[in-house]
Amino acid sequence: MQKRSLALAALLILSSCAGHQQSVVDPAGPQADRIAALWWFFFWLLVAIFIIVMAFAVWTLTRPNRGLEQEPLEARHRPSEQKETQLRRIVTGATVLTIIILFVLLVFSVGTGKAVSELGNKNNGLAIEVTGNQWWWQVQYLNSDPSQVLVDANEIHIPVGRPVLIRLRSNDVIHSFWVPNLHGKRDLIPSRVTTEWIEADKPGVYRGQCAEFCGLQHAHMILYVIAEPEAKFKAWFQHALQPAAAPSTPITQRGQQVFLNNACVYCHQIQGTTASGQNGPNLTHFGSRRGIAANTLPNTPGNLGGWILDPQTVKPGNHMATIAVNSQDLQPLIDYLESLK
């Protein structure tokens, strides 16, 4: 038992060194940091209690074993009155100690909860609305100036050191937004709006994944939070606000025609073209994204080709229509989409 707890600690430490993977104990923002501190407080205290309780339990194993044989009735064991009183004191003491420890844990827990919820109350906050869909995330950067509103999908870019208010909505079923390195979960509930403040201390790419079972492809509803220094974020944002660049080579021009002449346009929008569907992810800057199909696959031309030709094999049950793209059209289409940087 004790060995296992130590092994856990060792494994946790190992995992916290592993870097970019998602982890509760590798915080990258003040919210996750506070929670991780609380975690370690709970962890060490409870490990100590566990070891003590186990020590008492194991100690009882040293009592002589009376074996399987039947005993005369007189052998019924009744400890002396003195012993019982002593036991009563010990058990009462242990119970009182339990109550005190739990009270301490309660105070720390509520204190941390309050502190975490107040971390976002700063003036320079950024507001991003995340809308859950089966099985992808729509990301909308809110602004009172409509020209500064940006719609993106499956990736959230945030500036380092600035609190970000995430407004959460759902278009279909309940999902849950969770980027463990930054903060705990918040559910996306249809007919409601929920919120969560996140903030990143250091630049990095933080993986998150839907945490509330949402149907067939719950496993493939992944998002990345990309934290960048303020200047880099601003540059990215201004670039992302631009409509898609017109295709510059003959092959990408042909790819654009393939896109616009197929059913793609019913669901996907590419700003700067006539494609303005709203059911699927916005593809205006598709080429700069890290993954496709809500980060089911890395964004490579080969994966994209496979996804377009047969989305149901890559992500069974997803809502993207299978479109018959003939072999001459496929490569231009891939090249065009990948050119949307």
Added chain:
Amino acid sequence: MKPAQDVLPNVPTCEQDIADLERVWRHPRGIGGWLSYTTHQAIGMRYIVTAFVFLLAGGIEALLMRTQLALPNNTFLGPDRYNEIFTTHGTTMMFLFAVPMMEGFGIYLVPLMLGTRNVAFPRLNAFGYWMYLAGALFLYWGVFTNAAPDMGWFAYTPLSGPQFTPGKRADYWAQMITFTEVSAMCVAAELIATIFKQRAPRMSLNRIPLYVWAMLIQSFMVLFAMPAVMIASSFILSDRTVATHFVNPAEGGDPLLYQHVFWFFGHPEVYIIFIPALGFVSAIVSAHTRREVFGYTAMVLSQIANGFIAFGLWVHHMFATGLPQIGEAYFTASSLMIAITSGVQIFCWIATLWTGRPRFTTALHFVYGFIAIFVLGGMTGVMLASVPLDLQVHDTFFVVAHFHYVLIGGAVFPLMGAFYHWFPKMTGRLMDEFIGKLNFWVLFIGFNLTFFPMHILGLKGMPRRIYTYPPEAGWGPLNHLATIGAFILAIGGAIFLANVFWSRKYGRIAGNNPWDADSLEWAAASPPANYNFEYLPAATSRSPLWVPPEDRTFVTGLRNDRREVLVTTLMDAEPHHRYVLPPPSIWPFLTAVAVTIGFAGSVFNAWYVTWGSILTGICLIGWFWPRRPLELEP
């Protein structure tokens, strides 16, 4: 009428009395007769065997899931099949294995421990079993016709609503709830009545065995919790079949309403499963250390407190939905309180082991395994009560690890101990101790190997209920380890089954009281006769069988030519009057068939509610057809 009269224990056994009892309590013959059994041993054993079959089914489902998750991007199961299997696994384990198994043991043991002959409502008891069986078969009918539920065992709306789960999958699930909860309510009602009114003379409230207290508390919890889940599942069912708008947000319903109602049941459900298991632990500990469990009053009060607090902490399943701060603090505090009441019990057992004269049997091995696993599960439970920590690990494999630690550690390990402890009472033969200890170690190692890595997986961000994960997530090795552990657990299960079958045939003959235990069930024959006791025992102390034989007393004066039991008063169990139980009857079975037609049909066509009600009414007329007193005598 003259109440019972105490006599010396060595009262000569009267051949005529036994012959009468054998005749009156004999099971009816033939298939129709088999469907009419109403003795508590038969019904209890049916529950236990059926629930064990579903434990095996749930176990096979678990192995399929673990096989799929053993490797990243595995294609052993597709998402649809995986979702069906994990939902069916959870549903089976909660509704078709854990609760019915605990109820089966309760039905079997409680009347024996109380020194009476049957439960208070034997026909209701039979009806409850048939309803459980019908609900279980109904769900598995769906499983084998490609309509296994696939929206998770708590079936959150709107995912389980008509828009996102078309077909009949969610309907099978929701209606199965109705079946099994009717069954649970029947058991709860009859156990409460039995415990309150049929205790052995002088078994005052402060002499009730701790296991019986546990069943009493569990039964009250069932009465208050099960209606909530029936309402929740009816929300889903009526939203789906007759287009009501309770919990469907597309129609203005509220998905959070469903969660509140469901978890108002869902959290007590966990205690409904593990409070009886704590009763097993108390019985095993006192028998195998040969001393009364230390702190009887503290044990009883903490179990009662557990039962109350259980209804005040359901919201900790919903912290991620966003709560006001004050609500968070309240539900954190109430969740932490469970650690106090559970802690008191753990301390008392350790104190008992510490000062008793332990006999390290297999049953006691399982108690030690229980303490280790359950305390660890309790520690993670304390973490989950904290809102900030819960927000991080909620709905991850950390939670999967936690609830398997408290449910397998807190309920299944004591249950295994209970099998080893009471198997001789139920079959007349002891289970093999060597195989038993082997069985314990394989299960203990397999369990920890399966579920301990899941804590770390959760902290590394692995959500529950995902059918696969990419290699770069870094969850592969620990999942692989967990899968190996799951197969070791399965081997442990196979060893147990082998031991059961071997011991049933070749085990050592047990005798009435192989463990020198203290409670009244060990005064009956092994296996008990249908009438349990020739002369009903009285409880002259909290440990009636540790009283010297010359001080034990028995009841005479009951009529043996009909199924008669002694009714005693609520507080002090003074003999009050004699009560005649009805003879066996086929009507409970027929009523269950009628209700099944109504319930099962209504999933497909609302008119079946009407047809089912008419049939049920007819059957109830048969069930309650007035009998002339003479007919009570077979």
